[in-house]
Amino acid sequence: RKEVEQDPGPFNVPEGATVAFNCTYSNSASQSFFWYRQDCRKEPKLLMSVYSSGNEDGRFTAQLNRASQYISLLIRDSKLSDSATYLCVVRILTGGGNKLTFGTGTQLKVEL
Amino acid sequence: NAGVTQTPKFRVLKTGQSMTLLCAQDMNHEYMYWYRQDPGMGLRLIHYSVGEGTTAKGEVPDGYNVSRLKKQNFLLGLESAAPSQTSVYFCASSYEKTGRANYGYTFGSGTRLTVV
Numbered sequence: 001r002k003e004v005e006q007d008p009g010p011f012n013v014p015e016g017a018t019v020a021f022n023c024t025y026s027n028s029a030s031q032s033f034f035w036y037r038q039d040c041r042k043e044p045k046l047l048m049s050v051y052s053s054g055n056e057d058g059r060f061t062a063q064l065n066r067a068s069q070y071i072s073l074l075i076r077d078s079k080l081s082d083s084a085t086y087l088c089v090v091r092i093l094t095g096g097g098n099k100l101t102f103g104t105g106t107q108l109k110v111e112l
Numbered sequence: 113n114a115g116v117t118q119t120p121k122f123r124v125l126k127t128g129q130s131m132t133l134l135c136a137q138d139m140n141h142e143y144m145y146w147y148r149q150d151p152g153m154g155l156r157l158i159h160y161s162v163g164e165g166t167t168a169k170g171e172v173p174d175g176y177n178v179s180r181l182k183k184q185n186f187l188l189g190l191e192s193a194a195p196s197q198t199s200v201y202f203c204a205s206s207y208e209k210t211g212r213a214n215y216g217y218t219f220g221s222g223t224r225l226t227v228v
Contacts, residue, residue, distance in 0.1 A: 089216075099170075
């Protein structure tokens with residue numbers, strides 16, 4: 001079983017739609033959670049951290065359910081520029097320090 | 113402020129050749145990492161470093177070596193390239209403080225390596 005699992009998609013949605021991505025993680029010792037965005041043939045970039053209380057950044061809302069080991073990302077009013085792959089990422093603090101484990105990503109295509 | 117810079121951006125190697133990928137960061141970050149990204153596999157950690165002069169193995173270290181002689185540089189070496197090492201390689205860095213849980217990584221733009 002992969003440590004971080006995501007539906008690879010693609011999710012094809014019309015502009016203006018609301019879309020939600022889900023992610024599950026297997027290690028209950030995971031401490032921090034993130035969503036990264038990766039454009040085609042580019043490096044991943046931090047989109048937002050995910051907090052237990054849930055957090056919002058403009059059109060983006062992230063939720064964490066530690067009991068179910070489940071993370072979600074909601075995008076409202078989708079824009080063409082939101083088309084990208086969204087990576088779910090978890091961090092486990094070990095003796096070696098801050099190491100992130102990445103999901104394989106969910107591809108989003110926003111269409112006219 | 114350049115952030116994380118990787119060189120080269122593209123490279124084609126023949127099987128058995130060696131090369132070094134360079135990663136440089138100007139953010140005074142303590143931690144640096146090398147990942148490879150393959151279709152359907154996600155990003156996998158090759159090696160990482162928690163400070164100048166230190167290195168450690170990640171998830172897929174075989175066939176690679178690294179060095180961190182200076183805090184700002186992290187080198188990834190392929191001693192004898194194999195077709196299985198065809199991939200996109202990303203370097204990343206992070207500022208780490210014990211107890212600060214939500215630091216993300218800053219990535220370089222990647223090196224696309226093909227081994228034929």
